[in-house]
Each structure stands twice: as C-alpha cells, then as structure tokens.
Amino acid sequence: MKVKGFFEDIKGPSNILEIRKEKIKNASPKPVTKDPINELAKKIHPDKVYLTIDSVEQTTATSRTYRFVKSNKYGEDAPEIPIFQAGQYISFKFQIGESWVTRPYFISSAPYQVLENRSKKPFVEVSIRKKDGGFVTEYIWENWKPGTEVMASMAHGQFYYEPLRDADTIVALAGGSGITPFHSMAREICNGKLEAKLILIYGSNFKKEFMFYKEFIDFEKNHPDKIKFVPVLSGEEKGWDGETGFITKDIIKKYTDINNSTFFICGPQVMYKFVEKELNNLKIPRKRIRREVFGEMPDIYSMDDFPNSAKNKKYSIKVHIGKSIVDIEASSSESVLVALERNGIKNDSHCRSGECGFCRSQLLKGEIYVSPENDGRREADKIYGYFHPCSSYPISSLEIRISLA
Numbered sequence: 001m002k003v004k005g006f007f008e009d010i011k012g013p014s015n016i017l018e019i020r021k022e023k024i025k026n027a028s029p030k031p032v033t034k035d036p037i038n039e040l041a042k043k044i045h046p047d048k049v050y051l052t053i054d055s056v057e058q059t060t061a062t063s064r065t066y067r068f069v070k071s072n073k074y075g076e077d078a079p080e081i082p083i084f085q086a087g088q089y090i091s092f093k094f095q096i097g098e099s100w101v102t103r104p105y106f107i108s109s110a111p112y113q114v115l116e117n118r119s120k121k122p123f124v125e126v127s128i129r130k131k132d133g134g135f136v137t138e139y140i141w142e143n144w145k146p147g148t149e150v151m152a153s154m155a156h157g158q159f160y161y162e163p164l165r166d167a168d169t170i171v172a173l174a175g176g177s178g179i180t181p182f183h184s185m186a187r188e189i190c191n192g193k194l195e196a197k198l199i200l201i202y203g204s205n206f207k208k209e210f211m212f213y214k215e216f217i218d219f220e221k222n223h224p225d226k227i228k229f230v231p232v233l234s235g236e237e238k239g240w241d242g243e244t245g246f247i248t249k250d251i252i253k254k255y256t257d258i259n260n261s262t263f264f265i266c267g268p269q270v271m272y273k274f275v276e277k278e279l280n281n282l283k284i285p286r287k288r289i290r291r292e293v294f295g296e297m298p299d300i301y302s303m304d305d306f307p308n309s310a311k312n313k314k315y316s317i318k319v320h321i322g323k324s325i326v327d328i329e330a331s332s333s334e335s336v337l338v339a340l341e342r343n344g345i346k347n348d349s350h351c352r353s354g355e356c357g358f359c360r361s362q363l364l365k366g367e368i369y370v371s372p373e374n375d376g377r378r379e380a381d382k383i384y385g386y387f388h389p390c391s392s393y394p395i396s397s398l399e400i401r402i403s404l405a
Contacts, residue, residue, distance in 0.1 A: 046079035046153075048093075053148045054123060063129040063177065063211050064141075065108060069121055071149055081114050081122050084155030086184040086194060087264075087292075090126060091350040093151045096139050098344040103136045104351055106180035106266075107155065108212075110187035124154070127211060129177040156350050159266070159292040161185065161196055166262040167288065172200045173247055173275050175267030176211075181292065182266070183212050190223050199228040199256055203247050203271070205235040230255050247271075249278040258282055265291040269298065269373075300333060300393050303371055310369070310395035317394065319345060320364070320401040336361075336368070336389035336400070347389060347402050354391025359402075363387050366398035 051068035059065050070081055089104045109125035130137045144150070159181055161170060172182040179202055188194040204210050216229040232243040232251060243251055252258065263284060265275055272291060279289055297303075301311055310332045317339060319326045330339035337359055340347045349359035354374035363385045370377070374391035381387070389402070 043080065044082060046082060048079070049081065049152050049154060050074050050078050051081070051124075051150050051152060053144055053146050053150065054121075055146055056144065059127060059211055060129075060209060062209070063127060065125055065127040066144060067109075067123050067125045068150070069123050073149055081124050082154055083114060084111055084124075085160040086110055086188045087160035087181040088155035088157045089159075089181075089351075090124070090152045090154040091156055093153075094136060094139065096135070099341050100344065100346045101136060101341045102349045102352065104156065106177075106184070108180040108183045110184050110191065110193070112188060112191050112193045127177065127180050127183070129211070153350065156356060157292065159264070159290065161194060161262075163195065166196075166290075167260055168195075169197045169199060169257065169261040171252070171256045171261045171263045172198060172202075173252070173263060173265045173267070173271075174200060175203045175247075175271040176209075178265075178267030178271070178292075179211050182264070183215065186216065186219050186227055189226050190219055197226055197228075199230070199261070201230040201232060201247055201251060201255065203232045203234060203267070205233070206237055207231075207233060207240065228255065247275055247278065249281045252278060253282065258284060261288070263289045265289070297371055297374065297391075300335075300369070300371065303369075305372075306369055306393075307395055313395075315366075315394045316397045318365075318397075318399040320399070321345070330394050330398075332369075332394055334393070336387075336392050336394060336398070339394070340389060340402070345402070349390050352390045354388045357388065359389050360386055361389055361403070362401040364399040364401060366394070366400075367396040368392040368398065369395045 050071035050073060052071045052073070053066055054069045055067045057065045068081075071078055084107060089106045091102050091104045094101045094103070105126040105128055107124055108127040109123065114122045114124060128137060128140060130141055170185065172185070174182055179200070182198065182200050185194060186198055186200070189196060189198055200216060202210065207213070210231060213231065216227070219227040220229045230243060230251070232245065232247055233240055234244070234246055263279060265272060276289070300306060313332045315330055315332065317328050317330050317336065319328060319340065326343070326345065328339060328343040328345070330336065337347060337349055337352070347359050347361070350356045353376070354370070355376040357376065360381070368387060370387065370392050376391070377386065377388060
C-alpha cells in the first residue's frame with residue numbers, strides 16, 4: 001500500500017464516489033436479471049439441502065454413523081453439499097406423525113472430504129447416540145436406512161477453531177456424543193487441512209461406550225505430534241489401566257499446558273457444570289474457554305430459580321401464525337418450541353439451545369422462564385418482548401406470535 005500523504009489519502013472516498021457516478025451515468029438502461037454474487041451465495045449457503053443416506057455404520061452398541069450424499073431426487077438444480085468448518089452442525093427437519101421437529105447433530109466427517117470429492121461423490125457424516133425414550137433418535141433408528149431421503153440445513157454454529165483467536169493447541173474436553181465435533185477436527189488436522197494440535201480428554205462410563213475409540217488411537221499413533229488422546233472411565237472396568245473418575249483439574253493439568261491452550265467443551269449438561277468449575281479452579285480466563293450449546297435442558301425443574309408455583313402445571317398458549325390463531329396446551333416442563341412441535345405447528349429452529357435465534361418469536365402476553373444458561377437473547381429483545389421458544393418455558397398462560405415457516 002502506498003501512502004501519498006494525509007490530504008491525498010483522505011480524497012480517496014470522494015474519488016470513488018465520482019467514479020461510481022460516472023459509471024452509473026454511462027451504464028446500460030437494460031435491467032440486470034442475474035446476480036452472480038447472490039447465485040454463488042445460494043450455492044455455498046443454501047437454505048435447505050436434500051440428502052440421501054448412502055450408508056449406516058454401527059459404531060457402538062448405542063451409536064451409529066450415517067453417511068449422506070446429495071439427493072438426486074430433485075435433479076441437478078438441488079443444492080450441493082455446502083462447505084463447512086470442523087466443529088459445525090447440521091439441523092435436520094422431520095415430520096413424525098403430526099409433528100414437525102428439528103434436531104441439530106454435529107458433523108463427524110471432515111470438510112476436506114467434501115471438497116476433495118467434489119468431482120466424485122462428496123459426503124457428510126453425522127454420528128448419533130440413541131437415547132432411550134428419545135422421540136427423534138428412536139424414529140431415526142427405525143426409519144433411517146440406506147436410500148432414505150432427508151431434508152436439512154447446514155452448516156451452523158460457532159464451535160470451530162479460529163487461528164486469529166485461539167491458541168495453537170486445542171484442549172478438547174468431551175463426554176458422550178460430544179466427541180463428534182472433535183472427530184471432525186482430528187480428521188482435518190491429520191490431513192494437513194487444519195494447523196493446530198488437538199489434545200482430547202474424553203470421559204465415558206465404560207470402554208464399550210467410547211465413540212471413535214479405535215480411530216483416536218490410530219490418530220495418535222500415526223500423528224503423535226498433532227493428536228493426544230486421553231480416555232477417562234468413570235465406571236469400574238477390569239483390566240483398565242488408564243485414567244479413571246471424572247475430568248478433573250488434576251487430569252487437565254497433567255496432560256495440557258494450561259497457559260498456552262484454548263479449551264473446547266462439548267458434552268451433556270451435567271458435564272459442562274462440572275468441567276467449568278474445574279477450569280475456574282485452574283484460573284483459565286473465560287476468553288480461552290469455548291463451549292458448544294448442549295441442546296434443550298433435560299430437567300428444567302432442576303434449576304434453582306425455576307418457580308415452584310409453576311411446577312407440574314399445564315397452561316394454554318394462543319399462537320398467532322400470520323392471520324391464523326391456534327390454541328394449544330403446554331406443560332411447564334417442556335419448552336414452548338416442543339409444545340408447538342407436539343401440536344403440529346412449524347417453527348423454524350436450528351440449535352434448540354437459545355443461541356442461534358432462528359426460532360425467535362414475540363411474547364404478547366404471559367410469563368416465561370428462561371434458563372440463564374441458555375438465554376441467547378439480545379438485550380433489545382428482552383426489552384421489547386421477543387424470546388426464543390426453544391429455551392423458554394411457560395409459567396403462565398401465554399399469547400405469542402411466531403413467524404410463518
């Protein structure tokens with residue numbers, strides 16, 4: 001960049017304006033019917049993607065990996081599988097009976113597996129652990145097979161490595177299916193597409209429940225300078241000579257340089273609370289702790305500040321959808337989003353954790369409880385009566401307005 005001097009430099013914007021006026025003056029009066037930038041943006045970030053299940057792999061007794069390829073059902077105009085960053089998620093759209101629901105699942109494959117296979121058969125994978133009694137996972141187990149067509153949107157979330165912000169070493173603290181985004185990162189690192197070191201400290205009850213156990217052993221064996229794998233068992237297991245108990249500050253300190261690392265946390269809600277307390281004991285600055293949202297809270301009544309007077313109560317919700325009004329019933333134990341879905345009302349959502357804002361709606365009347373751990377509302381929304389149904393629970397009868405889906 002050449003610096004000409006203060007007075008010459010500040011004339012730059014005015015020169016640009018004069019150039020624009022001249023170009024507009026000499027432009028053709030014929031309307032521009034195509035916008036190549038918007039067309040490119042829609043290809044890279046489509047509103048919806050249509051996928052076909054290519055294969056299903058049983059990874060543990062309770063988890064499966066589903067591989068998706070672009071659906072041919074909608075012809076060549078169907079969007080390609082979008083690019084994404086290791087650590088992002090897909091939001092799937094389901095119609096189960098009369099209910100329309102969404103569920104986010106981390107991508108367990110790596111971005112390079114889309115880019116390098118563009119001319120062949122690009123794919124994306126998600127690895128899902130079945131939850132006993134789970135409304136959606138039981139549906140997936142019964143219905144998702146090779147050839148099944150699904151609709152989704154991708155990629156979402158901010159849970160990825162950013163070299164301008166994060167340290168060269170990622171310390172991943174994971175539990176259960178929270179390992180999936182780190183599996184994506186590990187693949188990307190081992191293939192030279194992500195310049196970082198990954199130390200994964202992964203907790204589970206028993207060895208048989210570890211997802212990607214063999215893969216991470218191989219990652220570490222083949223790339224010892226890039227990958228470190230520390231499995232931790234909380235249950236008793238004969239012959240286990242690794243770390244046991246929970247992911248404590250002592251284990252974290254034993255395997256990491258706490259002063260030169262960025263800490264990524266992903267797992268069940270109970271793990272977040274425990275691990276964050278351990279990191280606080282190590283005096284890790286908040287700016288070096290990244291956490292992914294953990295979905296809807298399994299037991300909202302466990303929150304200390306949830307009002308006792310609203311527990312085990314049912315309330316009515318008057319829902320404005322465009323010019324229509326629908327009356328539904330909701331329990332205080334379920335989020336407003338779940339109540340809408342259960343009654344067959346579409347309301348777009350992605351994260352289901354109060355963060356992304358896609359389900360943002362207007363509260364016209366009534367009182368809601370919003371968990372402070374899942375309250376991603378902007379301050380202006382709190383003032384003007386907007387809320388996120390996925391992280392809000394009725395504690396009185398409500399009147400709300402939602403967007404047309």
